[in-house]
Amino acid sequence: MQSxxxxxxxxxxxxxxxxxxxxxxxxxxxxxxxxxxxxRHVLGHEDFSLIGASRTDSGVSCVGGFVQIxxxxxxxxxxxxxxxxxxLPQDIQLNSVQEVxxxxxxxxxxxxKTYRFYFSNSNxxxxxxxAFLLNVAGDLNWEKMKEACELFIGEHNFKGFCRPxxxxxxxxxxxxxxxxxxxxxxxxxxxxxxxxxxxxTGTGFLHHQVxxxxxxxxxxxxxxxxxxxxxxxxxxxxSFEKLPPAPANxxxxxxxxxxxx
Numbered sequence: 611m612q613s614x615x616x617x618x619x620x621x622x623x624x625x626x627x628x629x630x631x632x633x634x635x636x637x638x639x640x641x642x643x644x645x646x647x648x649x650r651h652v653l654g655h656e657d658f659s660l661i662g663a664s665r666t667d668s669g670v671s672c673v674g675g676f677v678q679i680x681x682x683x684x685x686x687x688x689x690x691x692x693x694x695x696x697x698l699p700q701d702i703q704l705n706s707v708q709e710v711x712x713x714x715x716x717x718x719x720x721x722x723k724t725y726r727f728y729f730s731n732s733n734x735x736x737x738x739x740x741a742f743l744l745n746v747a748g749d750l751n752w753e754k755m756k757e758a759c760e761l762f763i764g765e766h767n768f769k770g771f772c773r774p775x776x777x778x779x780x781x782x783x784x785x786x787x788x789x790x791x792x793x794x795x796x797x798x799x800x801x802x803x804x805x806x807x808x809x810x811t812g813t814g815f816l817h818h819q820v821x822x823x824x825x826x827x828x829x830x831x832x833x834x835x836x837x838x839x840x841x842x843x844x845x846x847x848x849s850f851e852k853l854p855p856a857p858a859n860x861x862x863x864x865x866x867x868x869x870x871x
Contacts, residue, residue: 616684617712618678620676620679634646657681658679662677663716670858678714687709724811725809729743729746733747738800741859742796759788760788761840762840763785765785766785768819771826772822773816783812785812824855
């Protein structure tokens with residue numbers, strides 16, 4: 611039972627390169643820890659708690675996320691938003707705020723999420739661009755990569771496309787859409803002329819799921835994995851070697867969709 615009667619929902623964006631993910635870890639910089647530090651400073655006390663809508667991995671960025679903050683006393687929301695952003699580092703930003711009922715549960719309200727993984731296929735890749743996307747060199751079969759995206763759509767057992775946990779027994783997840791598209795979000799002197807992203811929307815995702823799916827799609831594009839392996843991994847995940855995840859630097863939590871708002 612939440613003992614703090616005032617609850618505020620903030621939308622949040624952050625660039626994840628210098629953070630070890632969202633969730634607190636001993637002696638490691640994380641997005642939640644940074645938020646908590648700034649809240650203590652701005653509020654002048656520690657009588658608060660917070661939860662995030664997503665526990666992104668180390669190095670993963672976020673454009674459209676949410677964080678819920680619980681307070682003992684009512685505050686003026688707009689001034690709190692402004693003050694928090696003044697003290698947050700420039701790679702974390704709170705975009706908006708609204709008061710929500712005390713019984714609003716952020717975790718249970720998440721209806722679906724969209725992730726994007728940005729990558730290029732360039733022979734002239736500048737190191738400065740590596741903070742935002744991954745370059746996949748060599749020839750790629752784009753038609754097969756797009757076919758692979760379509761095979762992921764639907765409800766499947768994604769145990770063969772995630773990092774399994776001893777405490778987890780349910781690996782069924784529903785993918786609503788999956789596609790590869792051209793990007794115009796990243797432009798400038800140090801970026802390749804053509805940038806792409808793998809975009810996937812689902813009701814929930816497992817640890818490293820999107821990154822392993824991205825890796826599999828690249829392997830199919832390179833001709834090093836057959837399309838049939840996707841369905842076979844769904845049916846018999848234990849019959850295959852574990853896939854390595856694609857690097858975190860290209861992955862962005864693009865949008866979070868909530869119920870009841």
